[in-house]
Amino acid sequence: ETARSAFGRAFALKPGNIALLELLLRIDLIQSRKSEALSHAKALLSISSGHAFGNYIMAGVQLDNGEYELAESSLRRSLASRQTAEAYNDLAWVLQWRAAYDEAEKMARMSLKMNDKRCDTWDTLGVILMKTKRLDDAEQAFDKAISLYQDDMRFFIHMAELQAMKGSTKRAIEFANRALEHPEALPPLDREKAQEIRRMTVR
Numbered sequence: 001e002t003a004r005s006a007f008g009r010a011f012a013l014k015p016g017n018i019a020l021l022e023l024l025l026r027i028d029l030i031q032s033r034k035s036e037a038l039s040h041a042k043a044l045l046s047i048s049s050g051h052a053f054g055n056y057i058m059a060g061v062q063l064d065n066g067e068y069e070l071a072e073s074s075l076r077r078s079l080a081s082r083q084t085a086e087a088y089n090d091l092a093w094v095l096q097w098r099a100a101y102d103e104a105e106k107m108a109r110m111s112l113k114m115n116d117k118r119c120d121t122w123d124t125l126g127v128i129l130m131k132t133k134r135l136d137d138a139e140q141a142f143d144k145a146i147s148l149y150q151d152d153m154r155f156f157i158h159m160a161e162l163q164a165m166k167g168s169t170k171r172a173i174e175f176a177n178r179a180l181e182h183p184e185a186l187p188p189l190d191r192e193k194a195q196e197i198r199r200m201t202v203r
Contacts, residue, residue: 018044022053029057037061052082059090068094085114089121096128104128119148123155130162138162153179157190160197169200 021044028037038061044054059074075091078084088111095104108125111118126141142159149155160175176197183191 018047018051021047022051025053025057034061050077050081052078052084052087055081056084056087056090059087063090063094068097083110083114085111085118085121088114089118089124092121092124092128096124096131099131101128101132105132117148119145119152119155122148123152123158126162127158130158130165135162135166139166153182153185154190157186157194157197160194164197164200172197173200 021040025037025040025044028034028040037057041054041057041061044051045058048054055074055078059071059078062068062071062074072091072094075087075094078087079091088107092104092107092111095101095107105125105128108121108128111121112125115121122141122145126138126145129135129138129141139159139162142155142162145152145155146159156175156179160172160179163169163172163175176194179186179194180191180198183194186194
């Protein structure tokens with residue numbers, strides 16, 4: 001907090017300093033200060049509209065608000081300035097949401113080319129493959145995501161959906177139960193989805 005205050009005072013003296021603004025923005029994220037992060041991102045973009053990190057943060061806010069078209073534009077501006085695995089993954093997620101699966105897969109694979117240890121990108125790729133009916137490939141992608149990180153319950157829900165699509169009801173229920181071990185960590189729609197899968201009858 002002391003460092004943040006010091007940087008804040010420095011920025012007050014030099015309000016057009018992009019490096020200081022970006023540093024403050026990164027501190028906001030570490031400290032989970034969403035309102036401050038939004039304010040600093042807007043200030044950063046008012047100085048440099050194409051700033052990669054500023055646009056990436058704005059895209060995150062827009063995604064949280066369900067503003068997918070705005071998020072897509074922000075992510076494209078971010079990537080035009082600097083290519084990062086994070087921005088490629090988020091753009092892939094937005095594109096699959098609007099069923100632009102070919103480009104979404106390309107963006108996900110670009111992300112993995114830059115960093116093949118990103119569990120969220122493996123999950124994104126799995127969702128794209130699942131939605132395009134490449135179920136075995138999707139299963140491999142979800143397996144990879146879960147092997148890298150087991151504390152994101154959304155990975156288990158996506159795997160449960162996949163197993164249901166493959167007709168493996170017992171495995172689908174097992175994965176749904178795993179996700180529901182921590183229901184508080186799930187968005188309402190994902191929680192409902194897991195509960196629906198858990199109610200399936202094993203044949």
